[in-house]
Amino acid sequence: MGDGALGSDHINYLILRYLQEAGHENAARALHQDWHRPQEFSDPEQLPFAPLVRQHELVHIIQDAIFHDQLLAKVSNNQRRFNLTTTQFPHRASDDRRSDPTQQHDFPLPPAKRSRKSNHHADPDSMQIDVTTQDQHQDQHQDQHHIHDRHDRPDLDQDQDQDQDQDEDRDPTPDTAEPDHLPTASSATQTDTKLKSKSETMYWALDQPDASIMHALWNPHLSHSTRLLTVGESLCRFYNLPHHSKNSLQRAHHTDVETMPKGSVITAACWHPSGRYATCALDSTRRLPGGGHESVRSMFDVTVQGTKRFYDLHGYLLQHSAIIVALRYNNSGTRLLSVSTNMKRGLVEIWDASQPATSLDPVAVKLFNQPVIDAVWASDDSIVVCGENRLDFYQIHDASMPNGTSANGDSFASTGTRNFALQYSHPTDKQWDKVRYDSVNAIVAATSSSDDHTILLAKTSPRWVPLPGFPTEGPASKRATAMAFQPVDTANDATHTSPRRLAVTHDSGLVRVYRVAPNLCETLHEFTMGPHEAALALSWSPTGSCLAVASEEAVKIWDLNTGSVPLLTWRAAATHWYQGDENNLPNGDETGDEPSLNWDAEGKRLVFAVGRKMAAIRLLLPSTNTSLANDDSSVVD
Template sequence: MTVEPLSSNVVNYLVWRYLQEAGYGNAALQLSRCWNRDPDALPFAKNVSQHALISLLQDGLWFDKLQADAGNGKQRYQFGRDHGRPYSVRNGALLTLDQGVPAHQLADEANGSVPDPPPRKPPAKKKKNARGVNGTEPRMNNQINGDAMDIDQNGHTHVTNSVRAESEAMVSEAESPTVAEIPISTLSIGQSAEIQTDQIVDLVPNTVFSYSVYDTEKLVTQTQWGTPEAPLFLAAGKSLLRMAIIPRPGEANAPLPPPFDLNIPLNNFSVTALCWNSNDEMTVSAQEERVNDVGEIMKTDKLFKLVDGGTGSQVVSSTAGLVTILRWNEAKQLLLAISNDGKRGSVKIWKTPGDEQFPTWTTFTDTAIFDAIWISDTTFVICGIEMFCIYEISDSLNLQRSLATRVTWEIVKYEASSGIIAALGLEGQTSYLGIIHPNEPTSLQTQEYPDPYFTDLDFRPWHKSNALGISSIPYSPASSPVVLATSAASGVCRIWDANSPFKCLKRLAVTDDCQVNNIAFSPDGSLLAAAGPDAVTIWDLDKRVVPLATWHAQDVNNGVWDASVDGEFSLGWDPDSSRLSIALGNQIAVVPMPR
C-alpha cells in the first residue's frame, strides 16, 4: 500500500486550519501572509474535515503505541501528563486581527472573500551569491510550495518533486509586497474558539465528596439518580437506603436538608434491587438477616414500595425471592422483577404493585437470568446462561421468541428509536457482542469482542445531533447510524454503528489506559463517560475524539478517595446531564460537568 506523500501545502493548510479552530487568529493570519493569501482555494481544501490535524496526530500517536506494543519496545512519542499551564483562552468574539475589529466581523464585511492586495511591484534584481531571507545562507533545493515531504523511519524529512519552475524567483522578506489585513477565510473564530482541540478540563477541583457514607456499619453497593423533575441522589446497600437532595450547578445556595435515611420496616437488611416508579415513589427489594434463639441465621426477602417521598412504605410481596433486577414500565404501570434461586430464574410482573400481594404474571426459566429490559409497553427481554428470550404480555405472559445461543449474556440494552437490542456475553473465555436488528428480529447476530474483559455498553440517546451522523430528524434505518458505546477493563472503549453490525466507528483510549468498569452517555446524549476506580474520562463526540475532561484519583487530596478499596463500583448521570456520580465502597464523588 502506497502512503500518500505530504506536501508543504497540505501541512501548511492543516496548521492554518488548526490555528483558527484553536483561537489563534493572528498566527493564522501571519501564516497566510507568508504562504498563501487564499488557502481555501487550494484544490484539496474541500476534503479537509474539522480538526483534521488533531485527528491526524492522535492517529499517529496511537499507531506509535501499537507499534511499540507489537515489538515490545518503547513509544517514540511520549509527552507525559504534565503539559504545562494551558494557554489563556481569549473570548472568541473579542479576538482581533486589525484595529480591535473581531475576525468574524471582518469576514462578514468582506462577505467571506479575500480582498485583492495592492498592485505588485516588480521584484528588484538580485545579486549573485546574495544571502537569503533574514540574512541566512540559502539552502540547496529550498522549495516553497507543492513539495512532497517524504518522512523516513528516523523522523528526517526529505524534500523532493518540486513543482516550482527552476527559473521562478524567490522573493525575500524585504521585497515582498504589502498585503492588506485580511479576514481569516470562512471559519468563524468566534464559534470555533469554544471547541478547543488541546485543552482537557481537570474535574477534580470541583468534585464534591460530602455525600460519602462514613458509617462503617453501612455499605454502599449501588447508587441511583432521581427522575428529571427531582434532583435526588440515592445510595443503597447493607443497612443503607439514604437519599440526598443535591443542588444543580449554578443554583442559589439555599439551605438544603442533609442526607436522610428512608424508612423500611427491616433490621440488618441489604438492598438487592431498586427502581424509581415516579418522582416520589420507588420499589425496593431487600433481604433481612435475623438470628433465632438457637443462633441460626434466617434470611427473608421482601419487596416494598416506598411512597410519599420515602416517608411511607407498602409491602408488595414477601414471596418474590431474592430479587436482583427491578424494571418499571411507565406507560403501562407494570413492575418487572427478576429473581434466581441458584439454578433457575423466575419472572414476576405486577399490574398494581402494593395493592396486590401476588404477581399478575409469572414464569420460570431453566437457567439463571442476569439482565432484563423493557423494549415496548408490553414486551421485554431477559438474558442469562445460554439464554436470550423475548416475552410479550397480553391476557397471558407469552414467550414470543427464544433465540438459540451458547453464550452467557450478562448485559442487555435497547435503543427505542431504531428498535435495536445489544448485549455482551461470554462463552468460555471468549467475549461476544450481540445485536438483534429489527430487519432480522429472529436472528441474534454475534461477533467476538476485540478487547479482553468487556465491562459495559450503552446506546446514545437518539434525539441528540452529533458529528457521527445522528440528527434530530426521524430515524431512517437505511442511512442513520445507531451509536453504541462499549468498554473493557483494559481501558479501551469502542463506538459502534449498531445499525451496521459490526461497524466500529471509533476506538477511544481512556486517560492513562486506566481500568474501565462502566460506560454511559449523558441523558441528553452530548457526553460520554468511561469510569473506573482510578480515573474518569469524558468525551464530547460532536467536537473531538480527544477527551473533553478527565478525573484522576491520584489528584484527589485529603484521603477522601482510595482507588484500592474493595467494593462495588457504580457510575450514574444526573437526569439533566450537568453532573455524574461515581461510587466505590463507601466513597461517593459527585462531579460537575464542564459546559
C-alpha cells in the same frame, strides 16, 4: 550504558506520557512528530516497554530519585545533590555561577507532598519529601496546600486562574455524614481552540463504617433533579444536593428511608420514570428460634417523605437464597419487572405499577429452570430475558392458558390477568450477563463476561439474527464490563430508523462506540481510559451526545459530536478520595468495589461512587459548548 539505564526512546516515551496526562496536547503532538524512531514503532505504544509504564511514571521516577538523593546525603553526611524540594534556593548570578549556597531564595515554595498510589510502598508517607522542612513551614503555607493536588492530578490545567479562592481545596473530614462542597478545577486535554472544560467536585464519605454503595442514581425527572438515591450494603438513603453553592462548606441533607439490619443489602433499585418514588429490593437475614438464620427477600416503593408500598413476592418458588438482581420500569411507567435468581433457577415477575394499592401482587410470574441474570423491556408489553443458555423474547398479554409448563420446559403462573408467551428463543450455549434494547431500531445487545462474547441481534420477523459487521467475539483479555445504547432524544430523533450509538467498555480500559442500524454496524470511536486502567462503568448524557466512562478513581467524558479528544478528564484528588477510608487505599490495593456512575436529568452533573466514597462532579463548560446541557451552558455559575 550500564544495565538498566534508560535510552532516548525510554526518555521520550516517558515525557510523551507525562505531556498527555498533564493535558499538554500541543507539546505532546510536537514531540510525537520530532521523535525519530524505527518505522515499526511509529506508534509509541508499540514499543516493547510501553505496557510496563504505569500512570504518572515520570513523576514517580523523579520523586524516587529525589528521595534516594535525600537518603544518600544523610548516610554519607554530605549535602544533597538536588535541592529542588527544599527552601534553600541559591541565587543564580548573571554569569551563570551560583552564589553562596547558604543564601535563601526570595520566594521559597512549599515542599512537595504526594500521596503515592502507583508505587508499591507499604507506607505512603515514606515517600514524602523533606518532611522536616515541611513541618517547619506547615503553618506558614497552610493556605497553599492545594499545590500538592497538582502532583496527584496531572489533569489539572496549570494555567488556571491565580486568584481562585484558596479555600476551595480544603480537606474534608474523612468520614463525615454530609458532603462538603469542594470546587476543584479539572480541565480537558488541550485543543487547538484552547477551550477548557472544568469541574467543581463535592466529595464525601458515608458516615456508616459498615455501609458500601452499589448504586447511586439521580432522579430522572427534571423537576426533582437534585435528588439522589444511594443504595447498597447497609444503605438506603436519599440526598438532596443543591445545583451549585457559593458557600464551600454548605451541607447537603440526607434521609435514611430504611432501617437496615446488619448484613442486609439493597441488591437492585430504580426510579419510577415520573421521579415520584423509587423501588428497592432488600436482601436480609432473619434469626430463627433454633439459632440459625434464614434469608429474607422484600421489595418496596419509597418516597423522599418516607411513605412505602410493599410487593407480595413469590420467592418461595426459588426456595434457597434467591435475590433480586434487576428492577426495570417500562418507558410509560405502567409496568415493573423484577429478575430473581438463586444461581440454579430464575424467576421473572411483572407488576402493574399503575395500581394505587398499598401492596401489590404480581400480574404474571414465570419460573425458569436455569439461572436468569437480566431482563429488559423491549416495549410496554414485551421483554428480553438472558441467563445461562438463554436469550429469549416474551410477549406479556392477557391470560389465555392455565398455569402449567411451557413448550421449553419452564413453568409459568398467572395471578389472573397476564402471562408470558414465548416469541423467539435465540440458540445459544453461553451465559449472558447483561442485555440491552434499542427501541428505535429494535436491536438487542447482550454480553457474556465468562466467554468474552458480545452479540447484537436485529429483528427480521419472526427471527432475530446477528447484526452484520459487529465483532461477536470479544477482543482477547478485554472482557465487556458495561454496555448501553444512547438514550432516545424525542426532540431530535426525526425518523424511527435513524442510526444509533452503542457504547461498550472493557476491563482493559478500551471504550468502543458503535453506530448501529437494522442493516448496519460500524465502529464510530475507540477510546481508552489509560494504560492498565479498567473501564468499569458508563453513562450517557440525557441528550445522548456525550459519554462518561469511569474507572475506580477517574472519569472521562467525550463529546461524540466533536471528536475523540476527551471533553473532560477528572481524577479523584488523593487527599479527598483516599484519606481515612480503608475501602479506598492509596497503594493500589484491589478492593473489588465496582464504581457507580450516573448523569443527572439536566446533563450538568455526574455522581461517581466507589465503596464508601462519593463525588458529585458539576461541569463548568466553555460558553461556546452547549452539547451537555439542554439549555445554554453560560447560565452555569
